[in-house]
Amino acid sequence: MKLVATFALLPVLCMAFVDIGGRVSDIDWLTRDFVAWPLMLAPVGFLFVFVTYRESTFNSPNGTHLNQTTKVFSGMYLVLNLITALAYSWLAVFSVLICLSILVTGPILKRRAPR
Template sequence: MKFLAVCTLVPILALAFQDIGSEYGGMGWLTYDYVAWPIMVAPVLMLFLFFRNRKIVCNPHLGANFSQTIKIVAVMYLVWNIIGALGYSWLAVISILSCLAILVGDWQLKKRAGV
């Protein structure tokens, strides 16, 4: 869960720091590139985390909180990366596919386990 929290909070904190730093801190060099890359990298790391802990997802007593949290965060990053793919870089497609793999993989693992 700690790794998932880091994947969730680091891009959000980068966005807050960029907004505050460029507006009030006089840091004009702090562009949206510093925010876009953590938002695009986090879903790929979450996909790695999901595949490492796929046995936890199958067991509802152990992994209900993990499964629900990773799905919510995947949907959040899916929305942000769709916006990023349209406006920033086509490389966000890799993150979009990672988010979709998490959502479909969770559904398939629960279906296979009979949960």
């Protein structure tokens, strides 16, 4: 759960620093790259958590919180990375595909899990 929180909050903190840095003083090194790259790398972290803990997530009743949290953040970052792909770089398409794979694979693995 700590890994998911780290991957989810890091881009949000980067957005806050860019916004504060632009308003308080003219800091030149806080560009949109400072926000775009953590947005594109966060789904890679979600995929790591999803693959590493998939057995405990789908086979135990306690793992449903991790499963639901990963799905919620993947859906949120799907939208944000679509915007990033259109506005910043085509490399965000890979993050979009990772988010889609997490959202599609979750229900499939849930059906295959023993009850």
